[in-house]
Amino acid sequence: MHRPVHLSIRAPLLSASILCAFLLGAPGRAHGAVDFSAEVAQRESCAREDLLCLDDHGRGYAGDDLAAQLPAGAAITVKVLGCPAENTDIEIKLEDSVTRSPDRLFRESTESDPTRDAAPQAKCANAKDITVLKSGRFVVSTDIAVQRYTIAVSRVRQAGSADAALEAVEHYTTAVAHGRYFLDVGVLIPVVIGGEREVVADDTDQPNVKRLRIRNDVDVFPALMLHVFPGGREFGALSSFSRGASCGPGRLDPSGCRASRHRRRAANSLGVQAGVELDFKKFSRVFLGGLFEPVSGFSVNAGVALTRLQYIRGGYYEGAVIPATNVVHADGTPDLSRYVEQRWAPRFYLGITLSLDILRYLGERRRRDELGSLLTK
Numbered sequence: 001m002h003r004p005v006h007l008s009i010r011a012p013l014l015s016a017s018i019l020c021a022f023l024l025g026a027p028g029r030a031h032g033a034v035d036f037s038a039e040v041a042q043r044e045s046c047a048r049e050d051l052l053c054l055d056d057h058g059r060g061y062a063g064d065d066l067a068a069q070l071p072a073g074a075a076i077t078v079k080v081l082g083c084p085a086e087n088t089d090i091e092i093k094l095e096d097s098v099t100r101s102p103d104r105l106f107r108e109s110t111e112s113d114p115t116r117d118a119a120p121q122a123k124c125a126n127a128k129d130i131t132v133l134k135s136g137r138f139v140v141s142t143d144i145a146v147q148r149y150t151i152a153v154s155r156v157r158q159a160g161s162a163d164a165a166l167e168a169v170e171h172y173t174t175a176v177a178h179g180r181y182f183l184d185v186g187v188l189i190p191v192v193i194g195g196e197r198e199v200v201a202d203d204t205d206q207p208n209v210k211r212l213r214i215r216n217d218v219d220v221f222p223a224l225m226l227h228v229f230p231g232g233r234e235f236g237a238l239s240s241f242s243r244g245a246s247c248g249p250g251r252l253d254p255s256g257c258r259a260s261r262h263r264r265r266a267a268n269s270l271g272v273q274a275g276v277e278l279d280f281k282k283f284s285r286v287f288l289g290g291l292f293e294p295v296s297g298f299s300v301n302a303g304v305a306l307t308r309l310q311y312i313r314g315g316y317y318e319g320a321v322i323p324a325t326n327v328v329h330a331d332g333t334p335d336l337s338r339y340v341e342q343r344w345a346p347r348f349y350l351g352i353t354l355s356l357d358i359l360r361y362l363g364e365r366r367r368r369d370e371l372g373s374l375l376t377k
Contacts, residue, residue, distance in 0.1 A: 036127030037062045043127070044079060056082030056092065056133055058153040058170030069175040070149070072142040078151060080134040087133055090167075091156045094136040099148040099173075101242060140176055144236025149176050180232030186355030188223040188275060188287060188301060193348045195219030195285070197309035199340045200333075201322065208324045212312060212339060219307075223287050225275030225353055227299070231267025233357075238296050240269035269293050273301060273353065284308040287349065297358025305349045313341050 040046075041062040046053035049070075053061040061081050070076070080092050140149050155168040196217035201210035233240075269292055277285040289303015312318060316339050327335040 036130070039127045040081060040130045044081065044132070046079075050074065050076055052076060052078045052151065052172060054078065054080045054153055054170070056080060056087050056090070057155055057168045058092075060172075066151070066172045066174040069177050070140050072140055072144075072146075072176050072178045074140045076138045076140065076151065078134075078136045078138065078153070079132050080153060081130050082133045083129045084131060084133065085129070089158045092134040093154045093156065094134060094138075095152045095154075096138050097150045097152065098141050098143070098146045098176075099150070100143075100145045101147050101236065101238075140174075142178075144178050146176050148173050150174075178235040180229075180234050182229050182232050184227040184229070184233075184355045184357050186225050186227060186273075186297075186299070186353040186357075187278075188225045188273070188351050188353045190220065190223060190287065190301070190305065190349040190351035192219040192221075192285070192305045192307065193350075195221075195305060195307050195347050195349070197311075197345075199310045199312055199336055201324075201336055204321065210322050210324050210334070212316060212318055212320045212322060212336075214310075214312070214318050221285070222278045223275045223285065224278055225273045225287065225355075227271050227273050227291060227293075227353070227355060229267065229271040231263070231270075233268050233271075233293075234264075235360075237268055240294055241265050273299075273303070282308075289349065291353065293355075293357075296360075297355050299353045299355065301349075301351045301353055303349060305347045306344055307347050308342050309345050310340050311343055313339055 041053060041064070044053055045051060046061060046064050049067050052066055053064045055061050058080075066076075078094055080094075138151055150171050150173045152169060152171045154166060154170075156164055157167050158164050194216055196215075196219040198215045198217075200213050200215050202213050204211050271291045271293065273287070273289055273291045275287045276283065277287075284307060286306040287303060288306070289301050291299040291301045293299035312320075316322075322339060325334050325336070329335060
């Protein structure tokens with residue numbers, strides 16, 4: 001329901017690459033690829049985020065690359081550009097694959113993330129010689145367990161023959177953004193400290209005389225709660241601590257990366273909740289507190305329950321002797337309304353909440369889409 005908002009640096013990088021191609025280009029065969037690469041990239045609209053332009057060896061054409069992050073369900077068109085005369089005995093293949101989250105409810109196999117291989121870039125003399133050798137259309141997986149999506153291009157010389165050889169393979173990987181949500185609904189099972197305060201009338205030695213007493217108890221009663229995640233909780237995160245940036249070797253700012261990862265995981269797991277007791281007829285408790293959700297659908301909660309409690313009216317006191325009343329309630333208890341008043345008072349509560357998040361997670365896993373589709377033009 002919530003689509004992610006992301007900024008891509010792909011277009012500025014491509015524009016810079018095209019500008020460099022114009023500034024550094026020079027006449028002649030040796031610099032022909034630099035001269036016309038910007039023209040070809042502009043002609044094929046390679047600056048678009050939903051379009052990936054590659055040369056006939058699978059390298060990004062004019063520096064083109066996938067965006068660092070794409071939303072689930074986004075369509076990507078891949079164009080392999082090159083000279084037909086230089087690729088008469090070459091077959092170019094396009095494939096896609098995914099890398100799944102390590103989070104599992106049950107044991108499943110995972111796919112490893114492929115690595116990138118180097119390959120030389122082909123050159124042609126004129127821009128008009130460059131045509132689309134191969135094209136395909138992919139759809140980023142909407143499976144919430146998928147974290148990364150990869151498009152692979154391979155170059156096979158003399159395809160179909162006995163001595164066919166794989167010359168080059170390139171992989172282009174992007175992070176899959178499934179979006180975030182900010183609201184959820186659940187049922188709280190709280191323990192309210194001192195949540196039950198009742199004025200009762202105890203028997204005395206005299207048959208028609210009662211003595212006022214205050215009875216306190218711990219209260220446990222389910223409540224309907226609304227959860228709010230101010231930082232947004234990521235879809236598909238079974239564990240709140242499995243998402244966030246990867247801060248392995250090669251990061252220019254490892255401390256900043258770790259701080260960003262900690263912020264993301266905190267946003268996934270921390271929030272606030274508010275709700276009312278499920279007995280709507282009485283409307284005697286209102287809950288407001290914080291939540292810690294380590295896994296989808298289960299959270300630990302603490303906060304304040306504003307509770308309606310019974311107090312002895314002014315003029316009377318605990319232990320006061322009163323005459324027995326003939327008026328009783330439906331449950332057989334005496335009517336003490338003339339001696340009792342109700343007030344709202346704060347009480348501390350601890351509890352756990354079971355939310356719709358786990359049902360959403362299971363439902364999404366059952367409705368997995370195909371990992372991707374390739375439509376050859």
